[in-house]
Amino acid sequence: MRHLLDTTDLTLKEIDDLISLAEDIIENPDKYAEVCKRKKLATLFFEPSTRTRLSFEAAMMELGGNVLGFSEAASSSASKGESVEDTARMVSCYADIIAMRHPLEGAPRVAADKALVPIINAGDGGHAHPTQTLTDLLTIYREKGTFNNLTIGLCGDLKFGRTVHSLIKAMSRYKNVKFILISLKELSVPEYIKTDVLEPSGCEYMEVEQMEDVMPQLDILYMTRIQRERFFSEEEYLKHKDAFILDTNKLQSAKASLTIMHPLPRVNEISTAVDDDPRAKYFEQALNGKYIRMALIITLLKWGELL
Secondary structure, rough: OOOEEOOHHHHHHHHHHHHHHHHHHOOOOHHHHHOOOOOEEEEEOOOOOOHHHOOOOOOOHHHHOOEEEEEEEHHHHHHHHOOHHHHHHOOOOOOOEEEEEEEEOHHHHHHHHHHOOOOOEEEEEEOEEEHHHHHHHHHHHHHHHHOOOEEEEEOOOOOOOOHHHHHHHHHHOOOOHHHHHHHHHHHOOOOOHHHHHHHOOEEEEEEEEOOHHHHHOOOOOEEEEHHHOOOOOOOHHHHOOOOOOOOOOOOOOOOOOOOOEEEOOOOOOOOOOHHHHEEEEEEHHHHHHHHHHHHHHHHHHOOOOOO
């Protein structure tokens, strides 16, 4: 049995296979309409979510399976003091696969130690969000046709942004990838990402505070919101929330082939006027999340000989 706790749990070949399967699902949806018939996905979301939870549920339903679970910790036995380990072991009795989101880093790994079915990390604190990264990879591949030779600008909250941390880990495994890290010093990428991921991989990277300075270089611009829920005070959040706003003026110097991405939800960091730009791909990115999660559910169930 295999779990997905971090994108690096997957080999590059396994990622390629997932993307190929997702593309086949896109092209031939009827072929997969009953692949998970009589199978159940449990969504254990101890932290609020819209896109991730609904895309998991839509993915399982489109595979012919069923969904059970909860969408906040208050509606689970965690409110009574039940441990993550006990919740995972108990839910394993009712479901064939589990998607878990938790505000504490490492919680899905703890759950995986006791679960009797595959666990998918649907986001743990500021640490990792591997299924969002797979969504991002599918989007990049469908837009660029490759993961090599790309310059990727990551903009916004790079300190607490688990989607950014996961994407750096994933893309640093490919050839000739350059990262441009666009953030305020207070929200810059954690030191461990530089020392443990970027530097050992040999990836070129630079840190800047103005997106306009580097816009012409970018093949991909990955915007992120300043996350209110990660700050310890409202004052600190308000101080940083409008630090980076992408509008049509800032895109004037960008490549015609630029791909604009965002894991969503958006607050005000991308002007709605940008939505009409053909380079804006964040809503297609959200749709890709359903397809890659369909591919992941099928693959993990097969690996666990549960399908």
